[in-house]
Amino acid sequence: MENQSSLLDVWPYYATLTANVLIAFGFIVLVIHYVRFSTTKGYAKKYDYLNRNEAKYLLVGNLSLIIAVSLYLNSAMVNFFSRGGIFELAVGLFISSIIGVAFGYALYAYLKFYYPSILEEKLMKLRFKPRVSPETGNVMKLLTEDEEDIHLTDEMIEHEESLKYEYDVWLDEESGHKFIERYDGHQHAKLCPSCNFRTLKEYKEEEVLAPTQSKAGLGKKFFKCSYCSHHETHEVNIAPLNEEVIILQD
Numbered sequence: 001m002e003n004q005s006s007l008l009d010v011w012p013y014y015a016t017l018t019a020n021v022l023i024a025f026g027f028i029v030l031v032i033h034y035v036r037f038s039t040t041k042g043y044a045k046k047y048d049y050l051n052r053n054e055a056k057y058l059l060v061g062n063l064s065l066i067i068a069v070s071l072y073l074n075s076a077m078v079n080f081f082s083r084g085g086i087f088e089l090a091v092g093l094f095i096s097s098i099i100g101v102a103f104g105y106a107l108y109a110y111l112k113f114y115y116p117s118i119l120e121e122k123l124m125k126l127r128f129k130p131r132v133s134p135e136t137g138n139v140m141k142l143l144t145e146d147e148e149d150i151h152l153t154d155e156m157i158e159h160e161e162s163l164k165y166e167y168d169v170w171l172d173e174e175s176g177h178k179f180i181e182r183y184d185g186h187q188h189a190k191l192c193p194s195c196n197f198r199t200l201k202e203y204k205e206e207e208v209l210a211p212t213q214s215k216a217g218l219g220k221k222f223f224k225c226s227y228c229s230h231h232e233t234h235e236v237n238i239a240p241l242n243e244e245v246i247i248l249q250d
């Protein structure tokens, strides 16, 4: 009983101390992210930075804050319930853990389901923000896929065809000054037939007709262009199930 009550006496102190450290750590992580983003020069580099790092910083920073808040709650409950018995204490610990897990899950769901479209919007804003020519101060023109090839090296064209990288060419039509910006092509966007930029991406797939054992089914893929909002759907065949049945019977 001695040990139990002394643990209960020091627990809130250490829980609050850990929470304070986590609060400071969480804020520092978020501030470092903001400073690194702000000091990255050039839209293409900012794009690359956000694409590679933002989700990680948001996860670590926010998770630290959530754990800290759960610990504050936990230490308040231990303080409050420790006047009662061990059962009341268990209830207090259980409630604060459930609240922490719920917030943690909400953060996970946000980063997995909502955040990618928010990130995509930020990335597209950076990618298509009009560039200003350092020579004339004119707004530069973003060349379409057909117009840009003449400005790209063979190696760059090969990168585009293999979807390794995408290149944007910005041209100052008065002085001929140009920027060639490189983007990671692993997002596998298709060429949009409406605006001719490589920004058409699949966002949904649906089954129209389920495949049977011997007959192919039919599916639909939905694409949307993040630049001009052009929509298109493609019908795709879904392989019949019979092959799987043979495997299952083995």
Ligand SMILES: [Zn+2]
Pocket: 192, 193, 194, 195, 196, 197, 199, 225, 226, 227, 228, 229, 230
């Ligand atoms: Zn488009």
